[in-house]
Amino acid sequence: MKLLTSIAALFLALPALAQSLPTFAGIPTVDLAADTARRVVVDREDAQYLGHPTTALLRDGRTILCVYPKGHGKGAIQLKRSTDAGLTWSERLPTPASWETSLETPTIHRLIDPRTGRERLVLFSGLYPIRRAYSDDNGAHWSELEPVGEWGGIVAMASVVTLFDSRAAAFFHDDGRFLHASGKADGVFRLMMSTSDDGGLTWAEPREIWSGSDINLCEPGAIRSPDGKTLALLLRENKRAKPSHIMFTSDEGATWSTPRELSPALTGDRHVARYAPDGRLVVTFRDMGAYMGRDNQRQNPTMGDWIVWVGTWTDLVRATPGQYRVRLADNKHPWDSTYPGLEMLADGTFVATTYGHWDQGRPPYIISERFTMRELDELASKAGAVMAPAPVGALPSASQLAWHDMEFYGFIHFTTNTFTDKEWGYGDESPTIFAPTALDTRQWARVARDAGMNGLILTAKHHDGFCLWPSAFTEHSVKASPYKDGKGDVVGEFAAACRAEGLKVGLYLSPWDRNHAEYARPAYVEYYRNQWRELISNYGPLFELWQDGANGGDGFYGGKRESRQIDRTNYYDWPSTNKSLMEQSPGVIIFSDAGPGCRWVGNESGFSDEESWQTINAGGMYPGVSHDHLARGDKGGSHWIGVEVDVSIRPGWFYHASEDTRVKTPAQLVDIWYASVGRGANLLLNLPPDRRGLINEKDVESLRGMRAILDATFSKNLAADGAARASEIRNGNDRFAAANVLDHDPGTAWSTSDGVTSGSIEVSLAKEETFNVVRVSEAIALGQRVESFEIEAWVDGAWRSVFKGTTIGPRRIVRFPAVTSDRVRLSIRAALGPPVINELGVFFGPG
Incomplete structure (x- = not known):
């Protein structure tokens, strides 16, 4: 713990190493490539290509395993362990003999066996057939690689999530060559989904969830919506003619939306996404934005580099650019880098791990970078990013937010x-x-x-x-x-x-x-x-x-x-x-x-x-x-x-x-x-x-x-399809618009400008409704602010008070006699700083 604290202090002491790069896709980019103090070398070997790592953070919150091939994609699988949250790494660990025969990038995942509740580590190696190895003792001992079926794919089980019924769902892609033993490339890219009901030991025959030849979508990276109801796949576009894409499912993968383009700010390869403690999204990937249109390379100085994007789930849904981007490291090759692992520690520190050509003239090797949202926000603010109000008072830790x-x-x-x-x-x-x-x-x-x-x-x-x-x-x-x-x-x-x-x-x-x-x-x-x-x-x-x-x-x-x-x-x-x-x-x-x-x-x-x-x-x-x-x-x-x-x-x-x-x-x-x-x-x-x-x-x-x-x-938020407007919006910027209180995204909020500690949000419902419950919450990652508030309904041509309260904090859910109206107003009467409200829901409760 002392070492972690000293490392964090060192990061904060070196802000001068950060620089600003030209904006891309309308948002600023912070450059941390020169800040090597936050960097740890995971593995490096003279004259040897080391790349394509994936990581798994174990249940103790500080042990990280990293697997990667010795070679470009294919090659003997290497395994390393860190027991201090990525600050130091072991030597390469012994592995089963069959791991020497891996033909493609390995992936590693932590799964729960729903039959027993026991945790299991599962490693996959792709192409035909997909093989898996597993460990039931936190990676101390591993099985040999064994086929999961008579089918294969590229970057096997690139992303794995747990479904509502406790099954694991894995996603990967294929271009016709490896799905079956006699496969051939046919110009069609396919996204595949397989499930396991025994903690990753066995897997169902994969099901095609999308295919196409006009665009080549691959390397799916899965992320759930903040409310857990929707699953999304972030997708590389392999023809390099369009931005990266996204597709959604709201029925646990039974049906999927048609893929559509993301903002150019997210154009790249092998997206890995995690939520920050405050509800924002952090996505790390290889930046390939300059390929889009093939004529704007000068507009994107981070082409081919290791990038972190900071935004929200709502940015993914709306295809908006997000808040800002960060270059973590400067890749000396035009594109060969960044199949990343991304883990968040209990204190909110992110540990991102990937490979790249970090030294001119030397083969690629594997490094990790550490950062917190507070560090990045301070630097992004200096680079011109639109930021939330400054925190007020004592703040909750990452674990307290959870x-x-x-x-x-x-x-x-x-x-x-x-x-x-x-x-x-x-x-x-x-x-x-x-x-x-x-x-x-x-x-x-x-x-x-x-x-x-x-x-x-x-x-x-x-x-x-x-x-x-x-x-x-x-x-x-x-x-x-x-x-x-x-x-x-x-x-x-x-x-x-x-x-x-x-x-x-x-x-x-x-x-x-x-x-x-x-x-x-x-x-x-x-x-x-x-x-x-x-x-x-x-x-x-x-x-x-x-x-x-x-x-x-x-x-x-x-x-x-x-x-x-x-x-x-x-x-x-x-x-x-x-x-x-x-x-x-x-x-x-x-x-x-x-x-x-x-x-x-x-x-x-x-x-x-x-x-x-x-x-x-x-x-x-x-x-x-x-x-x-x-x-x-x-x-x-x-x-x-x-x-x-x-x-x-x-x-x-x-x-x-x-x-x-x-x-x-x-x-x-x-x-x-x-x-x-x-x-x-x-x-x-x-x-x-x-x-x-x-x-x-x-x-x-x-x-x-x-x-x-x-x-x-x-079960039904009567304000969900409504429209919201506010008395004042922070600096007139839509990132803090009133509509944010209706989007079910804790990473977005309505807020006022500095010095404005009161204000109101008015929600026009889609139609007249009868309601008797309102739920409202503050973005407490920035502190608890609201001292008094009032809820009103528009009745008979005037605002009628239905509830007056004091604090809000993590949430305030209030009941009052039923009222029928098509307009609701939340007024913040007093606060310790600019109010930051991220949720307003209207409901009708029986009785």
């Missing part, structure tokens, strides 16, 4: 308490009582997924000290229970089930342990840290680590049966403990009363404050130490620590049969959702499994009812 996007996830309370009918165990419970009769973690995950949750957090160890995994540090665990004859691992089963159902995994580990003999003594702190280390290592990546505030009191304590108290401020040395956890699990969100990732709302009733700042003055805050303004936070607070609302679907946190008639109703759950998610907090709803090891049918029924109400409300 956490806010999760909105709604579940809590699983399950341990010996389930079988003793208690809420808190004393610590003397025998492990033999933990005996679920039908435990099914996949059922938990399916229930959560169907309810609209995006993750689950499991109580790996509650206050009683019983561990749901076979910990190496205690016998007070499932090892000593009858569950699976002591060979069970509930945490492992839980993590695999979540991943199989597309949910993120979080874990709760109680700092208080009423079983452990050393609790309240220094030795216990090391025990606690060791258990977190074990959980992170065995079951990561984890999106959230949950640290309860309950600490100290009476307990078993190894048979002493006494009361023990701790100094809650100093006992755990939270700064050191949390620092270690974040180093072990980059990007993880740590929950406690004090954060540092997210904070407790201050109640267990299911609501946040109407005024809620995600910023808070964190000095003097520690887990377990009461603070009476946790929900409200502090305007302009020193730290960004988002609010999490935790509440149970039942009166208790653990299952009690006596509470079967007291499960919260769908209407109550919807009220909680509006009072938490609707006020900018994340909602953590507890779903306690019963003694069978299943989420009870009554809970499931209530969740289904809640989901039905929310789906009925939000």
